[in-house]
Amino acid sequence: MEETNMTKPSARGKYFEDFEIGAEFISPARTITQTDIINFACLSGDFNEVHTNFEYCKTTDFGEPIAHGPLVYAVAAGLQYASGINDGTLLALLQNDAWRMLSAVKHGDTIRMFSKVLSKKETSKPDRGVVTFQRRVIKQDGTAAQEMTTTFLYRRRPADAANTK
Template sequence: MTSDTTPETTPDTTPTAPTTWFFEDFAVGQVFHTQGRTITESDIVWFAGWSWDTNPVHTDVVHAAAGRFGAPIAHGVLGLSVAMGLVSRLGIFESCSIALLGIDGWRFERPVVAGDTLRCTLTITGARATSNGRAGILDRALILTNQDDAVVQRGSIGLMVARRPA
């Protein structure tokens, strides 16, 4: 008998409710899946106004309709912001985050348009204690996908987190 599905090599450790996590609770290979978030036309307009980025590819329906994507697209950084928000909703970094360390190799692979529902998969790709041993560094790979499971953005975001109190 054959199976049409292949399980991931690492278990999905997505919590079902927010909990208090510390550096020691994370392990290389852990995979977390977020809930979805549908992008609306209002999200795109609001982000354009907030960021002052009013490029017609984001804000002009007529211009965008004649362009490469056929409709206004979300700002790339809007997608990155949504990815960060979705990861925050997991609840696992809220009590232990100390500092965001950087965004590496972030790629914008496909456009995001109003009506797309985005989800984020986060994988712990590295974990090490800081030199003074009072905190830890987590290397995290994020993959943002749409409702068709197509990758729209991806990259790595390092985070310094608290160690469990002694």
């Protein structure tokens, strides 16, 4: 078997030092489909009629099945990853506060996430730092679907990469 010299790929994400308070980020967009909603019901076991029963939903203000709140949250997390911000630099989700469902997301709605850096602080460990964001999931018409304050643990820039971005 041939040996190869494999090096660790460089992170394309933002390090703790790269975040500035007040900086804003916009994720790519993704359309939520009925398949997403049904697959999430199957995955989570949440078959509440508001997500799965078209006839029942005709009797509600929604008129049709709506996406699960955690589904929208999960897709938004994936969109943030797709933006590259977290790629190779995110260590952990530490906290989610004031998670609010503001408007329903239905089949055909396209969402993206807007994030604003609220604060950052160093930790007692020199290789990591904490960044807190105000996050809003926005639909194609500009309506906010969800909002929350989320705190993450990020890698600090390695000493050997201090002069590169």
